[in-house]
Amino acid sequence: MQCGSCKDKFTARAFAPAHITGFFQIHDHKEPMKKGSTGCGVVLDRGVHTTVTIGDDIESTDIYLNGEKVAGDTSRAVVSSMTEIPVTVESTSEIPIGCGFGASGAGALGTAYALDHALSLGHTASQLNDIAHVAEVSNGSGLGDVTGQAHGGILIRKTPGAPSVASVDQIPSKENDVYCVVLGELSTSSVLSDQEMVNDINNAGKEAMKKLMQKPSVENFMHCSRDFTIQSMLASEKVMDAIEAADTIGVTASQAMLGNAVFSMPSQKDSNELENIFSEFGTVLRFKVRTGTIRIN
Ligand SMILES: Nc1ncnc2c1ncn2[C@@H]1O[C@H](COP(=O)(O)OP(=O)(O)O)[C@@H](O)[C@H]1O
Ligand SMILES: CC(C)(COP(=O)(O)O)[C@@H](O)C(=O)O
Numbered sequence: 001m002q003c004g005s006c007k008d009k010f011t012a013r014a015f016a017p018a019h020i021t022g023f024f025q026i027h028d029h030k031e032p033m034k035k036g037s038t039g040c041g042v043v044l045d046r047g048v049h050t051t052v053t054i055g056d057d058i059e060s061t062d063i064y065l066n067g068e069k070v071a072g073d074t075s076r077a078v079v080s081s082m083t084e085i086p087v088t089v090e091s092t093s094e095i096p097i098g099c100g101f102g103a104s105g106a107g108a109l110g111t112a113y114a115l116d117h118a119l120s121l122g123h124t125a126s127q128l129n130d131i132a133h134v135a136e137v138s139n140g141s142g143l144g145d146v147t148g149q150a151h152g153g154i155l156i157r158k159t160p161g162a163p164s165v166a167s168v169d170q171i172p173s174k175e176n177d178v179y180c181v182v183l184g185e186l187s188t189s190s191v192l193s194d195q196e197m198v199n200d201i202n203n204a205g206k207e208a209m210k211k212l213m214q215k216p217s218v219e220n221f222m223h224c225s226r227d228f229t230i231q232s233m234l235a236s237e238k239v240m241d242a243i244e245a246a247d248t249i250g251v252t253a254s255q256a257m258l259g260n261a262v263f264s265m266p267s268q269k270d271s272n273e274l275e276n277i278f279s280e281f282g283t284v285l286r287f288k289v290r291t292g293t294i295r296i297n
Pocket of ligand 2: 024
């Protein structure tokens with residue numbers, strides 16, 4: 001599509017949704033296509049909008065996030081794996097950054113789809129999903145988000161790897177409400193590079209997956225995620241306080257991995273009460289489960 005105000009510029013836009021992981025197990029591999037995580041997470045109806053611009057006056061690749069220039073290593077890796085042409089990548093996020101909502105994966109997917117469209121590169125959706133996954137795992141900014149985001153819904157990642165490689169399934173669900181409260185940031189790469197944390201995550205993640213597959217329902221997904229949060233010892237005191245506050249009204253809440261945030265999928269009758277409880281800890285964000293794949297705008 002051609003830029004309205006300037007003849008020699010091309011822009012394209014894409015949207016990719018947020019993904020909250022409930023629990024996961026890390027699977028390292030020297031080949032990024034096979035590296036990733038198994039586990040289960042929920043894809044949300046809001047995410048990251050990305051615009052890619054190409055033009056004669058663009059001399060270097062720059063990445064902007066919410067109007068500010070950032071290193072944007074994951075999105076940058078997407079660009080360099082697709083073209084040598086300098087581009088401007090502008091992402092606007094509807095979700096918190098660095099809080100376990102998979103913003104880096106969403107930015108990578110949006111960059112891949114928009115760039116493919118702007119340059120008419122002719123990749124398939126599956127190829128673009130894989131490009132985003134490779135950029136994400138190579139930068140340590142995530143493992144399974146892109147696979148979740150590429151498929152949508154409440155996604156079970158049964159085997160690790162890029163979207164075209166991983167064996168996946170879904171927990172059948174309506175467009176349930178997802179309530180979240182953000183308590184602070186947690187750097188994904190710092191957790192993933194800590195071997196002790198990795199061991200705890202993997203033990204807890206294996207157990208959670210076994211329990212989920214015995215009863216793959218939304219309720220059990222929340223229970224398995226909560227057990228994982230406790231066993232993996234990733235939760236801050238504030239996260240545990242919010243989870244325990246939800247318990248007092250009989251609602252299961254859990255940590256959004258890997259972030260300092262809490263999420264829950266309450267039944268309609270409990271949602272107002274949960275919203276009140278969460279609001280004591282911070283601003284409550286309300287989403288819906290999103291089914292469906294990435295879209296070009
Ligand atoms: N859409 C995006 N575009 C560019 N950089 C991003 C984007 N999303 C996240 N980042 C960068 O990634 C880092 C946070 O990554 P991470 O801890 O994996 O967060 P998240 O849980 O949101 O994926 C920050 O340095 C942030 O600037
Ligand atoms: C949990 C995480 C390793 C990181 O998620 P985020 O912080 O949202 O990038 C995710 O990619 C996963 O594999 O499930």
